Amino acid sequence: MSNLLEIKNLRTHFVKNKRIIRAVDGIDFQIGKGETIALVGESGCGKSMTSLSIMGLVPSPGGKIVEGEIILDGVNLLDLTEKEMYGVRGKDIAMIFQEPMTSLNPVLTIGDQLTSVIIHHLKLSKKEANLRAIEMLELVGFSDPTKMMKNYPHRLSGGMRQRVMIAMAMSCNPKLLIADEPTTALDVTIQAQVLELMKELSKRFSTSILLITHDLGVVSELAERVVVMYAGQIVEIATIEDLFDDPLHPYTIGLINSVPSIEGEIKRLQSIEGNVPAPGSIIQGCKFAARCSHAFDRCWIEEPDLLLMDDSRAVRCFLYDDEEANV
Amino acid sequence: MASYIVRRILYAIPLLFLITIISFGMMKMAPGDPTALMMDPMIKKENLVAYQEAYGLNDNVLVQYVRWLGNMVQGNFGESLIRQGVPISDLITARLPNTLLLMLVSSFIAFLISIPLGVISATKRNSLTDYSITFVSFLGIATPNFWIGLVLIMVFSVNLGWFPTGGVSTLGEPFSIWDRIHHLILPALVLATADMAGLTRYSRSSMLDVLRQDYIRTAKANGFKNSTVIFKHGFRNGLIPIITILGLMLPSFIGGSVIIESIFAWPGIGLLFVEAAFQRDYPVIMAVVVIAATLVVVGNLLADILYAVFDPRIEY
Numbered sequence: 129m130s131n132l133l134e135i136k137n138l139r140t141h142f143v144k145n146k147r148i149i150r151a152v153d154g155i156d157f158q159i160g161k162g163e164t165i166a167l168v169g170e171s172g173c174g175k176s177m178t179s180l181s182i183m184g185l186v187p188s189p190g191g192k193i194v195e196g197e198i199i200l201d202g203v204n205l206l207d208l209t210e211k212e213m214y215g216v217r218g219k220d221i222a223m224i225f226q227e228p229m230t231s232l233n234p235v236l237t238i239g240d241q242l243t244s245v246i247i248h249h250l251k252l253s254k255k256e257a258n259l260r261a262i263e264m265l266e267l268v269g270f271s272d273p274t275k276m277m278k279n280y281p282h283r284l285s286g287g288m289r290q291r292v293m294i295a296m297a298m299s300c301n302p303k304l305l306i307a308d309e310p311t312t313a314l315d316v317t318i319q320a321q322v323l324e325l326m327k328e329l330s331k332r333f334s335t336s337i338l339l340i341t342h343d344l345g346v347v348s349e350l351a352e353r354v355v356v357m358y359a360g361q362i363v364e365i366a367t368i369e370d371l372f373d374d375p376l377h378p379y380t381i382g383l384i385n386s387v388p389s390i391e392g393e394i395k396r397l398q399s400i401e402g403n404v405p406a407p408g409s410i411i412q413g414c415k416f417a418a419r420c421s422h423a424f425d426r427c428w429i430e431e432p433d434l435l436l437m438d439d440s441r442a443v444r445c446f447l448y449d450d451e452e453a454n455v
Numbered sequence: 456m457a458s459y460i461v462r463r464i465l466y467a468i469p470l471l472f473l474i475t476i477i478s479f480g481m482m483k484m485a486p487g488d489p490t491a492l493m494m495d496p497m498i499k500k501e502n503l504v505a506y507q508e509a510y511g512l513n514d515n516v517l518v519q520y521v522r523w524l525g526n527m528v529q530g531n532f533g534e535s536l537i538r539q540g541v542p543i544s545d546l547i548t549a550r551l552p553n554t555l556l557l558m559l560v561s562s563f564i565a566f567l568i569s570i571p572l573g574v575i576s577a578t579k580r581n582s583l584t585d586y587s588i589t590f591v592s593f594l595g596i597a598t599p600n601f602w603i604g605l606v607l608i609m610v611f612s613v614n615l616g617w618f619p620t621g622g623v624s625t626l627g628e629p630f631s632i633w634d635r636i637h638h639l640i641l642p643a644l645v646l647a648t649a650d651m652a653g654l655t656r657y658s659r660s661s662m663l664d665v666l667r668q669d670y671i672r673t674a675k676a677n678g679f680k681n682s683t684v685i686f687k688h689g690f691r692n693g694l695i696p697i698i699t700i701l702g703l704m705l706p707s708f709i710g711g712s713v714i715i716e717s718i719f720a721w722p723g724i725g726l727l728f729v730e731a732a733f734q735r736d737y738p739v740i741m742a743v744v745v746i747a748a749t750l751v752v753v754g755n756l757l758a759d760i761l762y763a764v765f766d767p768r769i770e771y
């Protein structure tokens with residue numbers, strides 16, 4: 129499988145009160161063409177900043193990509209001008225967000241919002257764009273798309289709005305769809321429908337998906353590979369089978385053992401002892417050591433590298449470092 | 456929409472009633488009655504009583520109120536006590552257009568300058584431009600606008616002689632648009648400054664609030680360029696709370712016009728009010744208060760209707 133997106137040593141920092149917050153602290157991963165990858169981790173570990181970095185939408189002033197490459201189809205997005213990025217966002221890479229209730233513009237009709245994106249990227253006439261928008265609304269499951277075009281967002285439920293967001297995101301045939309916690313704010317029954325829809329559309333249009341979530345249930349539903357993040361770094365990469373059958377990193381094990389709440393709303397998984405490090409704190413050694421039941425002396429002194437186990441597997445933990453294997 | 460407008464108008468009616476009652480009540484509570492002003496103090500007691508009878512001043516208060524209200528609804532505000540024999544409605548029709556013109560032009564100036572400044576300030580948040588606009592706004596809020604008026608008259612009328620010091624037109628000259636505009640510029644500008652600073656601050660915060668919203672992020676994620684994001688997706692939303700301000704600004708505009716009309720000898724109802732107040736011309740005061748209050752109510756009504764036009768979430 130050839131790679132659609134390659135992220136190399138990406139670092140996105142915030143400066144707040146003269147302190148540097150390493151929101152994304154040197155991450156590397158790839159997304160294959162048509163592949164669905166999940167990015168998991170507790171709240172605050174840098175998942176959203178990773179996705180906004182890819183979009184070139186890191187909040188500024190304050191946030192900045194300080195290092196790395198984001199290569200989409202051979203082009204480093206960080207080399208593009210802002211003007212060139214206008215043509216990438218919404219076209220090559222589309223994004224849907226956690227908050228469907230507030231992500232649509234309240235004063236514009238659904239039709240306006242869809243057609244303006246279509247006209248912007250596909251350069252269609254108003255009439256053609258209308259047809260395309262109606263087609264997209266039908267595709268995401270609206271039975272009366274023509275009527276839906278004239279609706280304002282406030283008349284729709286959260287699930288319906290997220291469908292509109294998906295229709296909008298998919299309307300220009302993106303190569304990559306980034307979904308940042310797309311179902312977190314939805315009812316459980318609606319969650320399943322939205323996930324099903326994303327799965328179906330990605331298969332149909334062979335769109336790659338970067339699915340961001342803290343809910344491992346969602347991961348098993350959709351993803352082929354999983355990237356686990358902690359404190360701005362990747363701590364484990366594994367295929368979905370490996371991840372659930374044989375998780376390596378103590379943090380991953382903690383995530384899997386923790387039972388997500390029934391409502392699926394609780395932002396932080398409770399069963400791992402302790403908290404994520406405070407943003408901007410400086411930690412010596414492994415960032416997870418303070419919460420890790422396997423931590424030994426080396427963990428407090430040195431920071432482990434991301435160890436490549438095999439082609440599809442990597443873990444950042446001294447437990448798997450060969451030098452330590454015989455300790 | 457039509458039924459919404461009708462409903463809003465119906466809501467306004469009791470409010471107007473209340474205003475007439477308060478206005479009438481206050482004048483009744485003021486010491487003395489009109490005859491005290493109209494008559495020679497040496498007049499005989501019986502004659503005075505006869506006058507009071509003739510003017511209906513000894514009738515039941517309620518009867519007097521209903522009579523006053525009834526006449527007013529028909530456009531009859533009575534006669535001025537000072538300028539005897541002059542119907543108040545004539546005074547009002549001569550003065551009101553001047554005031555409306557002044558208010559319209561100055562609110563236009565205020566909006567035309569403040570809203571863009573607020574938007575620029577918000578989009579260039581924490582920049583030198585933003586700080587400068589903020590600094591000037593606070594200076595504007597802190598400066599009484601009669602003082603600005605006096606300074607402008609000093610500089611531009613007295614010293615430089617660019618503008619007339621007051622009035623609506625040059626006396627004794629035939630009507631000319633340019634002459635009217637020439638007279639209008641300074642007072643309109645000064646009246647505008649009363650709300651400009653606040654309006655700039657308000658537009659800034661409204662726009663800042665909008666630019667933080669998730670749908671702005673969506674618009675950016677869709678690849679729209681910055682100006683499209685700000686104007687197409689942001690501005691319309693930012694305008695909605697500003698419309699409310701339009702309604703709220705009217706009372707201060709009317710209050711301001713009382714002062715500005717006095718400074719610039721602008722023959723509007725504000726100046727009429729000041730003259731009447733100094734002369735204890737009660738019926739004129741009452742008429743102006745009722746008209747000013749009606750303007751405020753109508754202004755709010757218009758703001759509400761505009762609000763409903765701009766914000767699809769308003770159900771009517």
Ligand SMILES: Nc1ncnc2c1ncn2[C@@H]1O[C@H](COP(=O)(O)OP(=O)(O)O)[C@@H](O)[C@H]1O
Nearest residue numbers: 142144151170171172173174175176177187407
């Ligand atoms: N606007 C911001 N200013 C300063 N720090 C921020 C900002 N946004 C995010 N961060 C920091 O970046 C880190 C990662 O945040 P985020 O990517 O949103 O986490 P996640 O999506 O995994 O919950 C957090 O520690 C947070 O404190």
Ligand SMILES: [Mg+2]
Nearest residue numbers: 172175176308
């Ligand atoms: Mg997030």
